[in-house]
Amino acid sequence: MALRCFPIWACPQTAYYHYPLLGLDTKRRRIPLWECSSSASQRAVTAVGSEVPYGRELKKPSDEMGLTQESPQLETFHRDLSMLPKPLTANSLTSSAGDDSKVRISFQGIPGAYSETAALKAYPNCETVPCDQFETAFQAVELWLVDKAVLPIENSVGGSIHRNYDLLLRHRLHIVQEVHLPINHCLLGVPGVSIEDIKCVLSHPQALDQCVNSLNDLGIQRVSAKDTATAAQTVSSSGERSIGAVASVRAANIYGLDILVENIQDDANNVTRFLILARDPMIPRTDRPYKTSIVFSLEEGPGVLFKALAVFSLRNINLSKIESRPQRRRPLRVVDGSNNGCAKYFDYLFYIDFEASMAETRAQHALGHLQEFTSFIRILGCYPMDLVSSSREVVGQLETDCFSSDGRSKSSGICSPRASSLRKLADVASLDWPKNDTRRFFHVVYRVGDLDRTIKFYTECFGMKVSRQRDVPKEKYSNAFMGFGSEKSHFAVELTYNYGVSSYDIGDGFGHFTISTQDVYKMVETVRAKGGNVTREPGPVEGGSSIIAIVKDPDGYPFELIQRGPTPEPFCQVMLRVGDLDRAIKFYEKALGMRLLRRIKKPEYKYTIGMMGFNESVVLELTYKYGVTEYKKGNAYAQIAIGTDDVYKSGEVVKIVNKELGGKITREPGPLPGIGTKIVSFLDPDGWKTVLVDNKDFMKELGESSVNYVSSSVKNLEEAPEAKTKSQSFEEEEEKKKMRGGSLWQLGQSITRRLAQSDKKPLSRRYLASGADLKKTALYDFHVAHGGKMVPFSGWSMPIQYKDSIIDSTVNCRVNGSLFDVAHMCGLSLKGKDCVPFLEKLVVADVAGLAPGTGSLTVFTNEKGGAIDDSVITKVTDEHIYLVVNDGCRDKDLAHIEEHMKAFKSKGGPLAAPLLQHLTKEDLSKLYFGQFQILDINGSTCFLTRTSSRGRVQEDLTVNESLCFGFTAKAILEKSEGKVRLTGLGARDSLRLEAGLSLYGNDMEQHISPVEAGLTWAIGKRRRAEGGFLGADVILKQLEDEPTIRRVRFFSSGPPARSHSEVHDENGNKIGEITSGGFSPNLKKNIAMGYVKSGQHKTGTKVKILVRGKPYEGNITKMPFVANKYYKPS
Structure with a gap:
């Protein structure tokens, strides 16, 4: 048999020639099958000594190799092959x-x-x-x-x-x-051949096995090749009409082959699972279905495999793959020879895929449990499940x-x-994605000129209720969400008020909102009685029997009132006018997955309506008026918000539809600054705006982040004692509601601001709301068992409050005492003979002047004199300094942490020392404020510091985690007799504010110096004289002259002053800004802290504090709001 071969593949650096079979003897029957296999399916590889060029300049095989010259008819194909990527070896x-x-x-x-x-x-x-x-x-x-x-x-x-x-x-x-x-396996051949011409096929062995029945039916012999694409390439290069290949459609396109038969695989549902691998693991999330792959081997023992698999079942985790195989290079183990024989068995590896994200607590617990039974375990990856069509x-x-x-x-x-x-x-x-996505209408957004007026109108006339409000002074706007039920399940309106803007242009493109009611006539009379504008009296709709009326709210928005029976969704429709109804329907179907519920043609009135929606409860009414293609949009109506499971996939779909039908993306998919909720926004072909909001982020925003605490605690604050009269006006009631809700809002803001970064980047609410990746202190289970309401805080799950209200907890701490968990804070030990001079370069305290066993509050400063963080330092010995730094600043503050953080319990209040005294033989009555003592409690060495971060004496006790539970139980259950209570972050922040203490991230940041922050007393006398710390030149100059701004305290007569609220003098000139504020449970009034210009900082100065753009009387008062009672031994 004469073989005619030529090089079809050249690999640079490896310099290989690959020689496939070009032609076979025409008398095929005389060639045994194994000869076809050895020639047609295997590439002869001959090494050469240098790189080989591509294309027509390929070096031709020499005659010494017994090869003929290149076939001229394949020259074109060579040129195509020269464009192929170079394979890596x-x-x-x-x-x-x-x-x-x-x-x-x-x-x-x-x-x-x-x-x-x-x-x-x-x-x-x-x-x-x-x-x-x-x-x-x-x-x-x-x-x-x-x-x-x-x-x-x-x-x-x-x-x-x-x-x-x-x-x-x-x-x-x-x-x-x-x-x-x-x-999709295809039978391929060179151009012009028929199935009858094919006598043998080349392909990967697995591909041949998957098509064995089809190939047997065709009477075609099977020959193995390296892979399917190589088989297609070989057939194309050979030009042999009797040889086919089993490969993909794409391989046929690349190598110029004809597809003789498609889908020749025996199983029509033949699917291969591929894995994408990278150097770094994917950060697990919980916003979509995830899968985790692990491999492990088990310890010896009866039923150990059953126990290992049970850890997943116990946590309701589905296993999608279980496989075992013997470990390689491991000798067989011999079974105990007590019985006859010497049986042997393998050591096995078990591969498991389970359907859960490593960000989920249940997955973390399952793997922790699994480790009890394994001798080896490795997580191969945590990754999104393939849900794409x-x-x-x-x-x-x-x-x-x-x-x-x-x-x-x-x-x-x-x-x-x-x-x-x-x-x-x-x-x-x-484009398949919207059909499989979970979507519903969240709310419609529009602008109003007086938020309080509109809320009152909707409440009294329509029966709507306010579900939540928020004020963003920094961005100069407020908004309120209203509806007929919870936002988690009902369509709502989002009213937006921009400071100083009292009216808007509604335009002629927006039509109306629709509210269904059981009695249109009664609602119209209510609207008329409240001064509303009735533009269409109740009566049958044109050409129909439905009873409708049209009224306008105070801002001129039309509302269509339609008479219907009881419905769970009274707010049911938004009408927009479009210039091309067919185009608009097609857009909302393809981009948003809506359905055309019905089309109503009214030629006698020259308009057609398309009702679009995900179901019948809420619809988008698209109206086309004959001959009108454009409308004036105005600046009043803003957008509709719709939920989605994935804003990124949804955004890609919208981009595709925009290209086809018009419109554009106005905001790329991603989280909102300062909130973290992921959205994507876009315009339809008529210019109407839609925002797609991540479903899980939206639900977290409603109740699973720190906002959950704000909304759930309003009831507690409403129990605060205050005088009420029966003749209170609507405005007075509204102001009281603002004060109550606002103080909680401010408290929530204070808590979340703890996480702000040093560069003042907006805080992501998504980070706050993500419960799956939160760390837990050693007392987490204890908190839950005692009714603690857990919220995300600085990456930890911490109690915001317990069964007591925040007001009760705050008052009780000052009267008796409270037990706080501050294990989330970061402790750092500096040891060595140079630890004191090293630390004095970083902080303003006189560390060298501290006696061993004493401590002080200090400030880490930067080169410009700004405060990086405040910290409590304790001098254990001259060669050992212990620091406690803010949890939200740990990464910024510390280059490394030398000791693992231990569970850290903090007790505060007058009864703190007596309750600790019974646990130790040491006399705690002789411990001054700012001192520390090493104690022996239940045989464990503990570290006690008497200090304060809430304006009350507190005992900070560092103990072993195993001791925390015993210590807590003894301190609370045995000795306090109910007086000392568990207290969470809410009361802790109220106490801090009453004490006038700075909160880093709110009242002190990198651009604020200790002098401006009112912490001059923390700068040691020797340090004032010698300097030597970062930013000393700036700080000492401020001490000598005067800083430009000062931190001061305010009493406010109006609603709680929020962070970034402006402070004006009596002439209306801005002189400062609020940094913290809220309701004082002990003083029964609203208090705040902030910065004003020097010269305006004196006690008694009257000011105007702007809340939601409105000025309220306030005055500067001395610190603290509630007197501190620091302990001194008698």
Whole structure:
């Protein structure tokens, strides 16, 4: 048999020639099958000594190799092959990574492989990098040549690919994504052949096994090849009409083959699961379904496997994959020889996929429990589950259409007559998303000129209720949410008031809102009695029987009142006018997944209506007036907010539809600054704005973050004693509500501001609301058992309050005592002979002047004299300094922490020392304020400091975690007789404010010096004279002259002053700003702190404090609001 071969693939650096079979003897029957296999399916590889050029300049094989010259009819194909990516081999891994503008993903094989299709499905715009081995693909990621690797791991027909599981263990890459790819095997041949011409086919052994029945029916012999794409390339290069290949549609396009039969796999639901791996793990989240893959081996013992799997069942975690296999390179174990024989068994590895995110507490607990039974465990990755449409139609288009507009493959550069854009394919997959998304109308947003007036009108006339309010002085706006039920399930209105703007232009494009009522006539009379404007008297609708009326609210917004029976959603409709109804319907169907509920044509009145919605309870009424294509939008109506499970996917869909029908994205998908709720906003073709809001973020915003505390605690504050009269006006009642709700709002703001970064970046509410990744102190279970209401705080789950109200807790702390958990704060020990001079370079305190066993409050300063953080330092010895720094500033303050943080209990109040005294033999009555003592409690060494951060004497006790529970139980249950109570963050902040103490992040930041913050007393006398600390020149100059601003305290006659509220003098000139404020439970009035210009800071100065743009009387008072009673031994 004469073989005619030519080089079809040249690998730079490795300098290999690959010689496939070009032609076979025409007398095929005389060639045994094994000869076909040895020639047609295996590439002969001959090493050469230098790099080989591509294309027509390929070095031709010499006659010494027994090879003929290149076939002229294949010259064109050579030119196409020159555009293929160069495959990486083990020797080529020292190359540079090249262009980093796109995600680079390595895969085993050559262009056209199913692995490449999986990579393109996960990252449609990625750059794929072929590799000759899976090992090479992994190494390319580890050496930073590519960003990710794709790996087939299991198939619905062939099962798991064990050699690839071994790669997961040998390498330290992390699974960051999975891809389920339907496999569409095709029988391919050179152009012009028929099925009858094909006598044998080449393909990967697994692909051949998946098509065995179909190939047997066709009477075609099977020959193994390295992979499916290589088989297609070999057939194309040979030009042999009797040889076919089993490969993908995409391989057919790349290598110019005809598709003779599609879907020849025996199982129509043949799917391969691929894994995307990267150097760094994905940060787990809880906003979508996640999967976690682990591998472990078990300790010996009866029933240990059952116990290991039970840890997931106990926590309601679904296992989607369980597999075991013997560990490699481990000898067989011999069973106990007490019985006859010497049976042996394997040591097994167990691979498990479970459906939970590592950000979920249940997953963390499950793995902690699992470790009790394992000798080895490794988390291979935590990653989003593949929920994107994997329909065979879409994947078929993916395989077919991975080409640019000029006909070149985006990954290979091959020209193809069947080319189309890759973006079109991604669009087809994306457009399925709205149909599977969870969507509902949240609220409609519009602007009003007087928020209080509108709230009163909607409450008295329509029966709506306020669900929440917020004021943002820094952005100069307030808003209120109103509706007929909880925002978690009902459509609402969001009224927005911009400071100083009293009227808006509604325009002629906005139509009306609709409210259903059982008695239109009665509601109209109510509106008329309250001074409302009735523009259409009650009566049947034109051409129908429904009873309607139209009224206008104080800002001129029309409301259509429609008479219906009882309904759970009275606020049921928003009407907008559009210039092209068909276009608008198509837009809302494709972009938002709405349904056309009904179309109402009124030719006699020259308009047509399209009712769009997700269900019948709330609808968007799109109205087209014949001949009118454009409307004036005005600036009053703003937008509709709609929920979505994924703003990023939804944003991609909107972009696709915008290109087709018009409109544009106005805000890219992502979290809102200062709130953290993820949104995407856009305009429809008529210019109407819609905002898609992340469902989980929205629910957290309503009640699962610190806002939960604000809303749930209003009731407690309403119990505060205050005089009431029966003749209170509506305005007086509203002011009282603002005062009560506002103080809680301010308290919540104070708490959340603790997390603000030093660069004053807005705080993400999403971070606050994410409960799954929160840390817990050793007393977490104790808090929950005692009724603690847990909220996120500085990355920890902490109690905001217990069964007592915040007011009761605050008062009780000053009368008796309270028990606080401050284990979230950060302790740092500095040890060594140079620890004192080192620390004095960073803080303003006279550390050297402290006697061992004493401490002081101090401030870390920067080069400009600003305060980085405040801290309590204690001098244990001359070579040991102990510091406690703010939890929200730990990363900024500390270069490293030398000791692990231990559970840290803090007791405060007059009964603190007596309750601790019974636990130790040491005499605590001789301990001065600011001193510390080492105690022995129940055989454990503890560290006690007498200090204050809330304006009351407190005992800060550092103890072992195992002792915390015993200590707490004894201190509270045995000795306090109910007087000392558990207290949370809410009362702690009230006490801090009453004491006039600064809260870092609110009252003190990097641009504020200790002198401006009123902490001059914390600067030691020796330090004032010598300096030597960072920013000393600035601070000492301020001491000598005078700072430009001063921190002062205010009493306010109006609602609680919020952070960033402006402070004016009596002439209306701005002189300062509020930093903290709220209701004082002990003084029964509103108090605040802030900064004013020097010269305006004297006690008794009268000021105007602006709350929601309105001035209220206030005056500057001396510190503290409530006198501190620091302890001195008698």
